[in-house]
Amino acid sequence: MAGVAATPIKQDMKASVLYRVSAVLLLLFAVGHTLGFRQSDPQWGVDALLGLMRSIHFDVQGFHRTYWDLFVAAGFTVGVFYLFAAILAWQLGRLPAGTLAQMRVAAWAFALCFAVVTVVSWKYLFLIPLVFSAAITACLSAAAWLAGK
Numbered sequence: 001m002a003g004v005a006a007t008p009i010k011q012d013m014k015a016s017v018l019y020r021v022s023a024v025l026l027l028l029f030a031v032g033h034t035l036g037f038r039q040s041d042p043q044w045g046v047d048a049l050l051g052l053m054r055s056i057h058f059d060v061q062g063f064h065r066t067y068w069d070l071f072v073a074a075g076f077t078v079g080v081f082y083l084f085a086a087i088l089a090w091q092l093g094r095l096p097a098g099t100l101a102q103m104r105v106a107a108w109a110f111a112l113c114f115a116v117v118t119v120v121s122w123k124y125l126f127l128i129p130l131v132f133s134a135a136i137t138a139c140l141s142a143a144a145w146l147a148g149k
Contacts, residue, residue: 015097015143015144016094018143019089019093020090020093022086022139023089025135026085026086026136027083029133029136030080030083030085037075037078038075050068052067053066053067053068053071054068092110093143101148107143107148108144111140111141111143114133115137118133121133121134
């Protein structure tokens with residue numbers, strides 16, 4: 001009887017740890033992305049392009065902008081969402097097993113979201129975001145699976 005009662009607690013603890021690991025990875029991902037997305041290496045040969053993105057101005061919906069402004073806004077927006085995801089994962093890690101079991105759809109949607117981020121990273125980005133997004137997807141998927149049991 002004691003072994004049966006201990007199983008949900010053990011699964012809850014595993015899901016909790018996986019959500020916490022996800023939160024730490026997401027926080028690192030948010031900081032890395034926010035600090036790094038505007039960096040470029042001269043070897044890439046994109047300095048002229050970046051100069052054009054900064055120098056060509058246009059008006060859109062009453063605002064004076066450049067393509068660089070749009071790029072920076074998109075980059076900061078991604079960083080904010082990664083930070084939000086870190087907070088969400090941390091909070092999920094604090095929930096009791098019964099509450100997590102009732103949140104199966106949200107937990108799986110969270111994992112699926114990062115599975116899509118992993119595919120986007122594989123197709124369009126490079127190794128660091130690919131590794132982070134794949135690790136986060138694995139942790140969130142395992143946590144959702146364990147929490148739903």
